[in-house]
Amino acid sequence: MIYHSTSLWSSLPRFIGVGLQEPAGNSHRVRNLSGKHVFITDCDTGLGKSLAKWLDKRGFCVIAACATEKAGQELRSCSSPSLKTVNLNLADSNSIARAVVFVTEETAGKGLFGLVSNAEGTAPVAPTDWLRIEDFHSVLDVSLLGLIEITLKLLPLLKKAEGRIVNLINAKGLMAFVGGGYSLSKWGMEAFSDTLRMEMQHFGVKVSIVEHGFLKAGVVNSDVLERDLLRLWNRLTPEIRDSYGEKYFVEYIKAQRSSVKRLCDSDISKVIKCMEHALIATYPRTRYRAGWDAKFFWLFLSYAPSCLSDMLLCMMFPAPAWWNHHPWKYLENK
Secondary structure, eight states, X not given: OHHHHHHHHHTHHHHHHHHHOXXXXXXXXXXXXXXXXXXXXXOSSHHHHHHHHHHHHHTOEEXXXXXXXXXXXXXXXXSOTTOXXXXXXXXXXXXXXXXXXXXXXXXXXXXXXXXXEOOOOOOOOXXXXXXXXXHHHHHHHHHTXXXXXXXHHHHHHHHHHTOEEXXXXXXXXXXXXXXXXXXXXXXXXXXXXXXXXXXXXXXXXXXXXXXXXXXXXXXXXXXXXXXXXXXXXXXXXXXXXXXXXXXXXXXXXXXXXXHHHHHOBSOXXXXXXXXXXXXXXXXXXXXXXXXXXXXXXXXXXXHSOHHHHHHHHHTTSOOOHHHHHOTHHHHHTO
């Protein structure tokens, strides 16, 4: 415990400094953005779509990956002719291969200057014993393995252009606190990014991580999360359902709504600003943190002793019915 506390206080200047620091200005940036290709995943809505439109205005040759043709058409209709779209299903290796061929043809021997990896799907998110292994696969196949696969296949083009890789990671990469594959995928992308950054520096490829807080645009959709929770609740065995109780389910929904309301930020420009800096700065950071909760709340908890972070996070959600009837079990295990 003393070790953890010392680690927390010795790290205090670091996370305060990181939290207050903003991306540097444009005095040291890449010139001649025109003709430089950037490939962005998950551009149907939210951050991916906003970034694609912003970089298009900045002069990049944007290749935006969308899950549906309709989303691609909508994006092209509000962008310049230089923005191209391609259909991409990150859970399908054949779809990934087709997208890589498209990018190779579009870059026409120049290489790929930027890859922005983004996968915003969250569901299912629920207590772990409500889930089945396929629930983990549905998230990990897209938000971790799919992103890794397309990165591996685009590395030759990135090395050719001595380009940039920017991996967009939710604050759950700092602190896992809900069940499901979402937190696992973010922790996995953190590790993948770290190893890739060290290895690719020898080839002139820079790798950055953008850790953002909870956002109202795209990433957190309360209605989707609640519908999925109801689906999971209805398929539980009577034994598991009784151990949690009907009251738990109702209170869990309320707690989730409250957390989203308190933590979610409607301003995504701060995330866009970090991603842009990672692409155009001569010396991009290895890590960016966007949003007050990512800079302070989640970062603080990631350094705090586990007993403290566990207590604070458990206060956000209700206790199961079983616990309310057997609180002395905790004392027995101590």
